[in-house]
Amino acid sequence: MxxxxxxxxxxxxxxxxxxxxxxxxxxxxxxxxxxxxxxxxxxxxxxxxxxxxxxxxxxxxxxxxxxxxxxxxxxxxxxxxxxxxxxxxxxxxxxxxxxxxxxxxxxxxxxxxxxxxxxxxxxxxxxxxxxxxxxxxxxxxxxxxxxxxxxxxxxxxxxxxxxxxxxxxxxxxxxxxxxxxxxxxxxxxxxxxxxxxxxxxxxxxxxxxxxxxxxxxxxxxxxxxxxxxxxxxxxxxxxxxxxxxxxxxxxxxxxxxxxxxxxxxxxxxxxxxxxxxxxxxxxxxxxxxxxxxxxxxxxxxxxxxxxxxxxxxxxxxxxxxxxxxxxxxxxxxxxxxxxxxxxxGRMKRIAKIFGVRVSLDDVEGLLRDCGPVAVTSGDDRVTVWAEGLDRDACARLARRLSTELRLHWSGFDVRAVDRLPLLTTGKVDYGALEART
The missing domain is CATH 3.40.50.12780 (ANL, N-terminal domain)
Incomplete structure (x- = not known):
């Protein structure tokens, strides 16, 4: 053996x-x-x-x-x-x-x-x-x-x-x-x-x-x-x-x-x-x-x-x-x-916002002080999924990303979730999040 x-x-x-x-x-x-x-x-x-x-x-x-x-x-x-x-x-x-x-x-x-x-x-x-x-x-x-x-x-x-x-x-x-x-x-x-x-x-x-x-x-x-x-x-x-x-x-x-x-x-x-x-x-x-x-x-x-x-x-x-x-x-x-x-970051975790290439992993890194977050992309926007935020906090987060990445705030869709969906391995289920957009 x-x-x-x-x-x-x-x-x-x-x-x-x-x-x-x-x-x-x-x-x-x-x-x-x-x-x-x-x-x-x-x-x-x-x-x-x-x-x-x-x-x-x-x-x-x-x-x-x-x-x-x-x-x-x-x-x-x-x-x-x-x-x-x-x-x-x-x-x-x-x-x-x-x-x-x-x-x-x-x-x-x-x-x-x-x-x-x-x-x-x-x-x-x-x-x-x-x-x-x-x-x-x-x-x-x-x-x-x-x-x-x-x-x-x-x-x-x-x-x-x-x-x-x-x-x-x-x-x-x-x-x-x-x-x-x-x-x-x-x-x-x-x-x-x-x-x-x-x-x-x-x-x-x-x-x-x-x-x-x-x-x-x-x-x-x-x-x-x-x-x-x-x-x-x-x-x-x-x-x-x-x-x-x-x-x-x-x-x-x-x-x-x-x-x-x-x-x-x-x-x-x-x-x-x-x-x-x-x-x-x-x-x-x-x-x-x-x-x-x-x-x-x-x-x-x-x-x-x-x-x-x-x-x-x-x-x-x-x-x-x-x-x-x-x-x-x-x-x-x-x-x-x-x-x-x-x-x-990952080679394929790249999105384009208004023609500008943005690393989704970098965006997640910017927001690590906000608690559990996950970032997906689609339709010329980045979607941020954040646990436990209210509407005002979501708006503030979008403005923060706009300032730090020097892109218009409308390119960031920040959504509050009670819990991020997880795979059975404990990793974030990005596929399930993308299906919600």
Whole structure:
């Protein structure tokens, strides 16, 4: 099994006594592996919940070298059916909606490439038309790199605070299993009392969260002192406001800022806690084994964790490595003289207002002091979605943007929302906002 999971790795079901480790875990995985081995060639689709059955299926697929697509278990029947028709899985497990049976056999497509291990959707909420093809080498190398960069040790315990079909959430699982550490499986969210009850009961030492979750924790008055075993906080999934980086880094022994992409399995860069003060706003340095560079303003990452490429149909699963370990990220940024990465926006997050090009990420950056905001564009205007503002505050915000960007105020449509819509990964659902315009 390529040393994965580590023989000392442990799985714990939140709220239940005991744990699965060593021979017990291996036997459970082997039983499921025998089921998978009896299926026709092709990938399996797993509705990946934060539960034991899902994780065992994932490890069984790894054990049998069968590609597994880790998908949102609550995908709509229509989205799931579309994926089935295009990728022809050998079997489906764990989905909420009943759909037509997956085609048996693959007479019209070659078998998947032997290096292919994991398939992740580029959009967790919709079952994106593209799946990211990750090799065994990519998964293992990134799990090891993360464990090294975060100094994960066998005594560490992490809860599943993010969906396991999301690359950040999966990376928490993989890195801890690779290091011989413990993962506590829970479907409870950070806003549920039961999550914190289980975190304390199982002695969790770290917590992974995306920016919106940190915004919520701040509103709730999160105090790490109430959770004595919790020593490490990690953040990825978007840029966290600098003041929140400062605030939460003061609430834990270690606070890691990270940057990554699904196309790089998970992590691309990590900012060590001891460099937070000296490198404010940085996303850190490349993970062990990786290299960062900039080409025409675009961040380029090279490393063994880069995907094999995208897949849009079953035929694509038979392809080998299309990228050769080089990923053009689509993110804009620069490196300082020590190789620390600073992100400035997305190449495609550009709008035109009255003929002037405006970065939507820059607009969001200007408004970070206003609380949670999201920015979309359309019809020669930029729409700002802001939580909890009244009509007068919206008007003031439009005038402020007009002044700072030196564009007429009518180019900014500021709208108040009670809550920004979120993907299940915790990121802002820009598609849902654009549908409202």
């Amino acid at each position: 390529d040393g994965f999971p580590h023989p000392d790795a442990r799985l714990v079901v939140a709220g239940e006594p005991g744990e699965l480790t060593g021979d017990l875990l291996a036997a459970r995985v082997e039983r499921t592996a025998q089921v998978l081995a009896g299926l026709p060639p092709g990938p399996v689709f797993c509705g990946m919940r934060n539960d034991l059955a899902s994780v065992v299926r994932y490890l069984a697929a790894w054990r049998t070298r069968r590609p597994v697509a880790l998908l949102d278990p609550d995908l709509s029947a229509g989205a799931l059916t579309g994926l089935i028709r295009r990728f022809r899985p050998a079997a489906l497990f764990g989905f909420a909606h009943a759909v037509e049976s997956a085609p048996r056999g693959r007479r019209d497509a070659d078998d998947p490439h032997p290096d292919l291990a994991v398939l992740l959707a580029t959009s967790g909420s919709t079952g994106s038309p593209k799946l990211v093809r990750l090799s065994r080498r990519a998964v293992l190398s990134n799990a090891t790199a993360i464990a090294t960069a975060l100094a994960i040790e066998p005594g560490d315990v992490a809860p599943t605070s993010l969906p396991l079909y999301y690359s950040f959430g999966l990376s928490v699982l993989n890195s801890h299993l690779a290091a011989g550490a413990t993962v506590v499986l829970t479907d409870a969210g950070l806003l549920e009392r039961s999550f914190w009850t289980h975190l304390d009961a199982h002695g969790c030492t770290s917590l992974a969260a995306v920016p919106y979750q940190y915004e919520m924790l701040r509103r709730l008055g999160f105090d790490a002192k109430e959770h004595p075993t919790l020593t490490t906080l990690t953040q990825a999934g978007g840029r966290l406001r600098p003041e929140l980086v400062t605030e939460f880094s003061g609430r834990a022994d270690r606070f890691f800022v990270m940057y990554g992409q699904t196309e790089a399995t998970a992590r691309v860069a990590v900012l060590p806690p001891d460099r937070l003060a000296a490198k404010p706003g940085s996303a850190g340095v490349a993970v062990p084994g990786g290299r960062l560079s900039v080409a025409d303003g675009e961040i380029v990452y090279e490393g063994p964790n880069v995907m094999m490429g995208y897949a849009e149909t079953a035929a694509d699963l038979a392809r080998g490595d299309d990228l050769g370990g080089v990923l053009r990220t689509g993110d804009l940024g620069h490196l300082d003289d020590e190789g620390f990465l600073y992100l400035t």
